[in-house]
Amino acid sequence: MEYRAMIAPLKNALLATDRDQARALAAAAVDAAGAETAVESVIVPALEQIGQGWQSGEVSLSQVYMSGRICEELINDLFVVEQPPVRTHPHMAIAVLEDFHMLGKRLVLSSLKARGYTLLDYGHAEAQELVNLVEKDGIEILLISVLMLPSALKVQEVARMLEQRGLHPKIIVGGAPFRLDTGLVREVGAHGTADQASGAAEVIAGLMREGP
Ligand code: B12
Known part of the structure; x- marks a missing residue:
């Protein structure tokens, strides 16, 4: 599946509080596009659509809350920061x-x-x-x-x-x-x-x- 096509399935998995499916989709997006693009082009748009659904009354606040929690877990797991060169910069x-x-x-x-x-x-x-x-x-x-x-x-x-x-x-x-x-x-x-x-x-x- 092309990674942008994963937005809708991820949104559905989040709304159903299906952690395993959400994790599998996020992992597939990372494989296809790398962690940063996967988060910005798949996870963030899925959350935005959930927010719109809440605004239009199709999604409950508890679904928004659980979606946010699951995405937080996914993002914590996806961004494993390796040792980059240290920079000198302002505080x-x-x-x-x-x-x-x-x-x-x-x-x-x-x-x-x-x-x-x-x-x-x-x-x-x-x-x-x-x-x-x-x-x-x-x-x-x-x-x-x-x-x-x-x-x-x-x-x-x-x-x-x-x-x-x-x-x-x-x-x-x-x-x-x-x-x-x-x-x-x-x-x-x-x-x-x-x-x-x-x-x-x-x-x-x-x-x-x-x-x-
Ligand atoms: C998940 C979510 C929640 C979760 C948050 C969980 C958490 N731990 O963060 C929970 C359920 C707690 C929540 C609560 C509420 N929410 Co809410 N929520 C959302 C939702 C669906 C997604 C937000 C999100 O996490 N997006 C993903 C992140 C990564 O996106 P982002 O922050 O924009 O970041 C990107 C860029 O903006 C940028 N960026 C962000 N910060 C920075 C900083 C710098 C320096 C730079 C350079 C870039 C940058 O980088 C990111 C992408 O790479 C949005 C919908 C939406 N359209 O955004 C509504 C939304 C933000 N929520 C909304 C509302 C109204 C609420 C509540 C008031 C609901 C209520 N009645 O209680 C409460 C308020 C809580 C509070 N006081 O803050 C409204 C805000 C309306 C407005 N514009 O004022 C939205 C837009 C929903 C809607 N369509 O109405 N929410």
Whole structure:
């Protein structure tokens, strides 16, 4: 089966909470396309379709929840990071701001680690808490993942509080609201974004070339 043709069967397996079938499909997609493409082109679209189904009332919240859990397990198993060459780069951290959609962050983290970047993982953080952590750790590049618009708008609050403390880390944002509205990145005071987790490394490299 061509790997993109696995989206629909994977979606059905997730909705049926059929872990074994979901795992078999994910493994086949990895064999066909490699882990990163399998996640971005098969698992993420399957989850997006499940989200749309929930919005239109065909899918229950418990199905969305279980699908997210299963995908989290699959992604943890698929991304076995081998020892990449260590890079020298500014001090970096990543967080999910305000909301609890954690998979995007997980993918960005794996993708960067696989490319030799080292970064702190703040997990989920509220705006004030995030600013405190950035100050304490002297973070120079802050990556923020969100999936809900209200959380995306909170980035502005983070940027403002950082500014007030005289801190000027580069902020890279990502997640659905930024994919849907390309103007939002600048609006909230961020310096860059990428539609896919695998694009984060390129954005970081660009910001490093620009300098402080
Ligand atoms: C799974 C899921 C959940 C799970 C999350 C489990 C988990 N551990 O993460 C659970 C069940 C907990 C959940 C809860 C809720 N959810 Co929900 N959920 C989803 C769903 C189906 C998939 C999200 C997902 O994991 N996608 C896969 C990840 C990998 O995609 P991603 O985060 O976009 O990441 C990709 C890129 O954006 C990028 N990226 C992400 N972050 C970053 C960061 C950087 C720096 C960069 C460069 C790139 C990058 O890389 C990734 C791809 O490589 C979406 C549907 C959708 N269309 O997205 C709804 C969705 C996000 N949820 C939604 C809602 C409303 C909720 C709830 C409020 C429901 C409720 N009534 O309780 C709660 C809110 C919880 C909270 N406070 O956060 C809405 C949001 C609407 C909106 N835009 O505001 C959506 C869009 C569903 C819908 N169509 O209505 N949800």
